[in-house]
Amino acid sequence: MQKTDFYGRRVLLNAEEAQQIRIPNLEIMPAVKKNGDRIYCYRCGQTSSCDTSHLPNNQYYCPVCFNLGRSSSLACYGHLAEPNHFTLPTSILTWSGQLSPLQKRVSQAIDQGMTNHQRQLLWAVTGAGKTEMIFAGIAHALARRERIAIASPRVDVCLELFPRLQAAFANTPIALLHGRTPEPYQYRQLTICTTHQLLRFYHAFDNLIVDEVDSFPYAANQALLFATNNAVKKTGGILFMTATPGRTLEQQIHRHQLHVHYLPLRYHGHLLPQIKINLAPRWRKNMERGLLPLTLIRSIKATLSAQHQCLLFIPHIDDLPLVEQVLYRQLTNSRFTTVYAADPQRIEKVQAMRDGDYDFLITTSILERGVTFPEIDVYVLGADDSVFSSSALVQIAGRAGRAVTRPTGRVIFWVSALSRSVNDARRQISLMNRKGRCLQRELSSL
Amino acid sequence: MNCLLCNCQLSMRLCITELFLPIDHQRETVCDACRARFSAYHLSKQCCPGCGHPLNGELLCSECQAWKNNYGQFLHHRPLFHYNEAMAEYMSLYKFQGLYQLRMVFQHVVQMAIKQEEYDLLVPIPVSPTTLRTRGFNQVEGFLEGMQFHQLLTTIDDHKARQSARTRQERLVSQQPFQLNNNVRVTGQHILLVDDVYTTGRTLYHAADLLWQAGCQRVKTLSLAR
Ligand SMILES: [Zn+2]
Ligand SMILES: [Zn+2]
Ligand SMILES: [Zn+2]
Secondary structure, X not given: OOHHHHEOEOEEEEHHHHHHOOOOOOXXXXXEEEEOOEXXXXXXXXXXXXXXXXXXXXXXXXXXXXXXXXXXXXXXXXXXXXXXXXXXXXXXXXXXXXXXXXXXXHHHHHHHHHHOOOEEEEEEOOOOOOHHHHHHHHHHHHHOOOOEEEEEOOHHHXXXXXXXXXXXXXXXXXXXXXXXXXXXXXXXXXXXXXXXXXXXXXXXXXXXXXXXOOOOOOOOOHHHHHHHHHHXXXXXXXXXXXXXXXXXXXXXXXXXXXEEXXXXXXXXXXXXXXXXEEEOOOHHHHHHOOOOOXXXXXXXXXXXXXXXXEEEEOOOHHHHHHHHHHHHHHOOOOOEEEEOOOOOOHHHHHHHHHOOOOOEEEEOOOOOOOOOOOOEEEXXXXXXXXXXXXXXXXXXXXXXXXXXXXXXXXXXXXXXXXXXXHHHHHHHHHHHHHHHHHHHHHHHOO | OEOOOOOOXXXXXXXXXXXXXXXXXXXXXXXXXXXXXXXXXXXXXXXXXXXXXXXXXXOOOHHHHHHHHHHOOOOEEXXXXXXXXXXXXXXXXXXXXXXXXXXXXXXXXXXXXXXOOOOOEEEEOOOOHHHHHXXXXXXXXXXHOXXXXXXXXXXXXXXXXXXXXOOHHHHHOOOOOEEEOOOOOOOOOEEEEEEEEOOOOHHHHHHHHHHHHOOOOEEEEEEEEO
């Protein structure tokens, strides 16, 4: 282990390693502490009961963050304060793309917020083009010799971001960290990592950017929220980016703990299609008897006769064959299939849909990021089911109206009763559209 | 209560008849789906009396025959579960990641199996002092929690720590890693030796050898997995 491994991090050491290690000024920190009959973990900030986390001989461990190496009373952490020892390249930003006037305005505001090390939120609708808007802020931060990280709860987002960032900052070496990287850790000025990896950092970053905050498993995970706050320096700034902030962040907006930048218009300048609700009180019972809501059948027929495609979302994989059967009987001439996240033929089916070989897909998941069909309608049967969070519903609705050629699209949900998530999703879309209309007026008066 | 392995909510599906049966529902620690991934041994006449391996007509499998030639006798080993993918994952979490709470997944099964055996002394295979310091527990003793057992053996050096790195062949010729503790009198005793995983039998034969030499009347062995 070398000195740089400890800069701005907490490196787990067992008792023997801690004794043998020879690094000047290495700060040794405890891993867990006992509070009555609860165990508190310094790394993830979670407490757990002694029943589940004790070891023999009055020792204990944290059962929450164990997959980063067990945090226990038999171990400790080694830490060195972040020294910002970086050599700067002569040219930092190597990206030469253009931002739209709207993107430019948001980009400047973010840059300013990062300079002031604020806690910020970029609330941008699906399909707004977020990544390019943070380049200016990152470039100036790097020039100030700051240590920066971009984190996302999803590995696929990190993998997608890495080449784009490496191209935009070609002379700055970037560390990519996630659970599947076999390469050893390297001390870098710019890091891209999963939010899970943030648990290893301690007061490291001057600015931290968290992308796709709404997505599982980050949103409801207290340990990851704790890690985010711990990974930045006491004076550090955080920028959250999302299309649907979710309850925790919305509360922080209301309490004015976050500076919010809204980007309520898509890159083509149009609003989000609002969700239309149809009540179908006993749709599940009826489906089991071979019946689907008449309005659903009519909507699909309407889409197809207008020469468009659509996606039909349903809550559970087990429902797929039943819905498919009913639709086979009702829509004899149309071409469609079912697809789900773990479907071995998923990629082929999605490609066939793109090629127009299918009229529609029946699916349970929003498929991968970046899987967009340009001119589609979106239907959800059983949108009130608890598998659909408000964030998921906003993302699903956001699949419609992506193309300049058809910036609108129909989004219809069938529900047995209105749920909080459905209402939240509609409210978030209305809010963005209200802001979007103001912005459209402002832009047209220029 | 959640499943210790996948963290799903354990359903409490007690029907009326079950209410009157002495089924230990508090001991439910994993869900049906996780349980189904483990495969228990059903020992029959077609199995090797030495290790539980399936046989094709012979009286003893070739491995156990080799042990018998070596030691003049063979162990009557009882494995409880096949060492399959689920068991490998479990062992990695329990032993190597050190999730001591996972002892509860198999504690009951192991203890029930032990109670079916006749013995005078119950002896777990020890772990090295270094492992004990860093891991904080002996994974076999975790299963035996609450039972009376005797730790008659100690590891001589960090033998077990290096074992995982060795090839199967190297392990077979390895040196005796254990020693019998001082002042242990085992003459004429029936011993039940318990280990977590039976891979080649090497570890258990080393331990049994010490006990045979010390005058034990009989040594039986049991492992969670093989
Ligand atoms: Zn923890
Ligand atoms: Zn389970
Ligand atoms: Zn055998």
